[in-house]
Amino acid sequence: MRIVFTGGAVATVDGHDTEHDTGHVVVDGGRIVAVGAGDAPDSVAGKRIDTRGCLVTPGLVNAHHHLYQWAYRGLATDSTLFEWLVTLYPAWTRMDADVVHAASVAGLARLALTGCTTSTDHHYLFPAGRGDLFGAGIAAAAQVGLRFHPTRGSMDRGTSDGGLPPDEAVERTDDILAATAEAIERYHDPRPDAMLRVGVAPCSPFSVSSRLLADSAELARRYGVRLHTHLAETSDEERQCLAEHGCTPTEYLEGLGWLGGDVWFAHTVHLSAENIKRLAATGSATAHCPSSNARLGAGTSPVRELLDAGTPVGLGVDGPASNEDGGLVTELRQAVLTARGRGGPTAMRIREALRLATMGGARCLGRADDIGSLEVGKLADVAVWRIDDLAHADIADPVAALVLGAAPAVDTLLVGGDPVIEHGSLRTVSAADASRALARQAARMREGVDR
Secondary structure, eight states: OOEEEEEEEEEOOOTTOOEEEEEEEEEETTEEEEEEESSOOTTOOSEEEEOTTEEEEEOEEEOOOOGGGGGGTTSSTTOOHHHHHHHHHHHHTTOOHHHHHHHHHHHHHHHHHTTEEEEEEEEOOOOTTSOOHHHHHHHHHHHHTOEEEEEEEEOOOOGGGTOSSOGGGOOOHHHHHHHHHHHHHHHOOOSTTOSBOOEEEEOOTTTSOHHHHHHHHHHHHHHTOOEEEEESOOHHHHHHHHHHHSSOHHHHHHHTTOOSTTEEEEEOOSOOHHHHHHHHHHTOEEEEOHHHHHHTTOOOOOHHHHHHHTOOEEEOOOOTTSOTTOOSHHHHHHHHHHHHHHHOTTSSOHHHHHHIIIIIHHHHTTOTTTSSSOOTTSBOOEEEEEOOSTTTTTOSSHHHHHHTSSOOOEEEEEETTEEEEETTEESSSOHHHHHHHHHHHHHHHSTTOOO
16 A cells, blocks of 8 residues: 655655654655655545654664563662672573563563664573573564574583583583574565564673674674674673673674674663774674663763764664563653763764664664665655644754753654554554553562562
8 A cells, every 4th residue: 555644844864864743754665656746636545644743764684682671670679780690690591481481472562662773682592491581582672573683603611611690500612502593594684675574693792602792793704694692791890801801892702703883782881982992893783772871880881983974873762671661662751861971962963863763773783775764766664643732732943852852742652654553553563451461471480589
């Protein structure tokens, strides 16, 4: 069906930051076929959607997430990252496919309701005998209807090998590599309009071996898929890396083949000026997760410096167990405020925040040619935000209403031209059913966990 959005403000996030106070966007066959100023001509046939009182933007791209963590929100709320992990690892090792599916449906539904059309997922715990955990998340994404980039994560370094996770939470290195290859062969779709692409994602330098990092990089490049991991999230990580390897986490990963245009990291909070230069020079991208970093007291990523150096930067919600909100649009405001708290009012402009959440995320995922802006020929991933309510109606700038105002309601959300949200309501899944299923699974998983 051809869909014609007409009458509202449009922020295209194209290479010129083209915006229209009144504009139109036409979608046909899963792609954008027209974008322009003014109302759509009457001669343009199709289902016409009146967007007066709305802002039309590209769908948002979530560049870092842990969907299973939706079942573990509200725990270890006053802890550092390492303390939080040690508290939650025992509960995470009890997860099964039912938990992952319920958490993923709920988490992806929440992301959709906050304007997200594409999300990654970093799933790195695979307790033995608990079903197809990776497939459970993929099935959930198909139900909700979001474009999905799950990464097959892993940990092979337990406490007995000097790692942070308990030994029962880790896998054998050879088993990880075999399972990762199987996941790519089974699920990865390289086509330009793909709804599902798989990445390779060992968890972090303090939970995986050097061999796993090096072999994962080789495996990903053999299959032509992207690489992802946590990097430089906390000062604890940096101290451990310096003690064990005599270098920073960035330098350690570079020595193992982990910098390049096919790599994106999460967090990158503790970076030296030289580290920033190396990320930029190699085209390595990063997902900024401001709410999670603040919740855990990890610090603030030097986003201004990364952007000025030319590093691709996207936005990530991170796991809902360290960001109980679980929505993506709120990260735009948080990104602006944390940057300005660190570097003053010019440290991030509001339109830069919108770009991080759209084109920045698309660059992280290697999808800049397909998604992230409203341009003719791109996939029809479109978000329509209501900004004519009490919370937004008098804000002079529609983009400021989106970024600095209260999180607006999503009136319409298209993924590849298919409606996921219409008139503010999810079409693909029941939010009430998802909440009930999640509550059952979360109660089962939280037994015995110290809050």
